[in-house]
Amino acid sequence: MYFSTAFDGKRLRGLPLSKTxxxxxxxxxxxxxxxxxxxxxxxxxxxxxxQAQTARVSDELQYLNLLxxxxxxxxxxxxxxxxxxxxxALREAPxxxxxxxxxxxxxxxxxxxxxxxxxxxxxxxxxxxxxxxxSLEVYRQGGLVDIVAISAAADARGEMDxxxxxxxxxxxxxxxxLAARTAAFYEQSRxxxxxxxxxxxxxxxxxxxxxxxxxxxxxxxxxxxxxLQQTNDSLEAIVAERTEQLSVLSRHLIRVSEExxxxxxxxxxxxxxxxxxAIGMDMSSVSxxxxxxxxxxxxxxxRARRTLVxxxxxxxxxxxxxxPSLLDNMGLSAALQSYCADYAxxxxxxxxxxxxxxxxxxxxxxxxxLFRVTQEALNNIAKxxxxxxxxxxxxxxxxxxxxxxxxxxxxxxxxAMAKSxxxxxxxxxxxxxxxxxxxxxxxxxxxxxxxxxAWLPKAAPGGEGAASAPSIxxxxxxxxxxxxxxxxxxxxxxxxxPANPMVAGESPINAPHP
Numbered sequence: 314m315y316f317s318t319a320f321d322g323k324r325l326r327g328l329p330l331s332k333t334x335x336x337x338x339x340x341x342x343x344x345x346x347x348x349x350x351x352x353x354x355x356x357x358x359x360x361x362x363x364q365a366q367t368a369r370v371s372d373e374l375q376y377l378n379l380l381x382x383x384x385x386x387x388x389x390x391x392x393x394x395x396x397x398x399x400x401x402a403l404r405e406a407p408x409x410x411x412x413x414x415x416x417x418x419x420x421x422x423x424x425x426x427x428x429x430x431x432x433x434x435x436x437x438x439x440x441x442x443x444x445x446x447x448s449l450e451v452y453r454q455g456g457l458v459d460i461v462a463i464s465a466a467a468d469a470r471g472e473m474d475x476x477x478x479x480x481x482x483x484x485x486x487x488x489x490x491l492a493a494r495t496a497a498f499y500e501q502s503r504x505x506x507x508x509x510x511x512x513x514x515x516x517x518x519x520x521x522x523x524x525x526x527x528x529x530x531x532x533x534x535x536x537x538x539x540x541l542q543q544t545n546d547s548l549e550a551i552v553a554e555r556t557e558q559l560s561v562l563s564r565h566l567i568r569v570s571e572e573x574x575x576x577x578x579x580x581x582x583x584x585x586x587x588x589x590x591a592i593g594m595d596m597s598s599v600s601x602x603x604x605x606x607x608x609x610x611x612x613x614x615x616r617a618r619r620t621l622v623x624x625x626x627x628x629x630x631x632x633x634x635x636x637p638s639l640l641d642n643m644g645l646s647a648a649l650q651s652y653c654a655d656y657a658x659x660x661x662x663x664x665x666x667x668x669x670x671x672x673x674x675x676x677x678x679x680x681x682x683l684f685r686v687t688q689e690a691l692n693n694i695a696k697x698x699x700x701x702x703x704x705x706x707x708x709x710x711x712x713x714x715x716x717x718x719x720x721x722x723x724x725x726x727x728x729a730m731a732k733s734x735x736x737x738x739x740x741x742x743x744x745x746x747x748x749x750x751x752x753x754x755x756x757x758x759x760x761x762x763x764x765x766x767a768w769l770p771k772a773a774p775g776g777e778g779a780a781s782a783p784s785i786x787x788x789x790x791x792x793x794x795x796x797x798x799x800x801x802x803x804x805x806x807x808x809x810x811p812a813n814p815m816v817a818g819e820s821p822i823n824a825p826h827p
Contacts, residue, residue: 331526339519346512353505360498367491370420370427374480377413377434380406381441381476388445392452403445410438427486434479441476563747564678571681574635581632589625593618637684644673645680645707649687653705660695663702671709679769682748683707683716686741690718690765693737698722700762713750713770721762725754745769 384406390399414435421427600614632638640648646668653666675683687705694700700722708715738754745752750769757764 335519335522335526339516339523342512342516342519346509346516349505349508349512353502356498356501356505360495363491363494366420367487370417370487371484373413373417373420374483377410377417377438378477378480380409380413381438381473384442384445385473388449391449400449403449407442410442414438421487424486424490427483427490430479430483430486434476434483437476437479441473560747563743567744567747568678571636575641578632578635578638581628581635585628586625589621589628593621596621640680640684645675645683646670646672648684649705649707652684652688653691656691656695656703662695662700664691665702665704667704667706669708672707672714674709675714675769676772678748679714679771682744682750682769683714683767685744686716686752686765686767687718689737689741694718694720694722694763698763710768713768716767716769718765719757719762721757724756724761725763741765741767 380402383402387399387402391397391403414431417431418428421431596614596618600611600618603610603614637648637652639651649668649672650666653664656662657664687707691703691705694703698720700720703718703720706717706719742752745767748769750767752765752767755764755766756762
């Protein structure tokens, strides 16, 4: 299966028409439900206002009746005691009663029948107040005897009964109005509830349709995810298989590369060494014969012999670059000790090599990997670190080898391993990974300098760790140098370290050092 995120030029389709219509239906239902809720809220507010108005009208009527009753009671008290204090209610009654009537006229303005009842109540109250003021004048002129005579001749309680009756009539009409509007509100609420039930039923239906669509979409999504997961699993299996094949191929290429370098170094050592030795012997013989007759030719031959000596030294450096002879002849410990000593001499850095005495127990693949990692790390330090001292520490662990190279230079940025051009760092890491190990590059102790740490297991993955590249046997370069050809010592390639360890790496570290 092939997945692609490339745009094919076709316009993306929107939602299906059914889902769009369901969305529109949901919106319409919600809007209608909101309108009904607002109307129901307005009706409830109106009912509450009417109830509050009815209660207030009843209170105002009762208070008006109380004002008239208090005025009459005060007047009777004055008649019996003659104290002016009892006339306080009568004197304040007109103003208070007028205020109550104005308040009632405002509350009952929307009811014509109640307005007429209020006008009749007003006339009755004013009439009652007038009679009370007349009785007061009669009392002041004739005394209590005239008041008793007037009371015996007329029914003084008739006006109060009419006032109470009018208050009861108005209260009853207000309650009837409240009951009528409450019934209307109940009917409206009933219709609203029925409408709400219908809207809820429609909403439930839409939700069920949505649930059906979502369930179908979810099922399709699960099927797609299951197919994608199966495809990813197969791809991961393929990638794992290809990765394992590439790892095996990479280890094979590294082994073949080391074997080829060893073979090439041996051929250079044997063939070129023999040829250079023969050329030196012939040049010495010719020089002896021409010493007396052609001194100028002897001088030219001397220059040629010096060039030959330089060529022999160049051959030795090339051989050491291809394959360190000490690693094959003396072991990993001697190779690292010698390389670090030459590195310190050439770079003028303080390089301490702390090598475990069991370092020579490392297999050929591990040994060359540890040597190459050390070689590239030291080259990197010399080029970019600006360090003054370096420590190379190789220890044998129960399950492998632990190599740590630290310096006191300028340090390494955190993203150094992520840079695509950090070929040296990436090369060291890949060499460690191909042998089943790890490599990390971090800041040094107290955030000073750089620490390169590599760990390799005892054996390479796939059982290829025991493969060994052919070594250069010691003592191959034993041809006696001709007279006048220094530097072709008979101690073999391992007798002299490389002249320039900075060029002895497998490949240069092109990435800038942190």
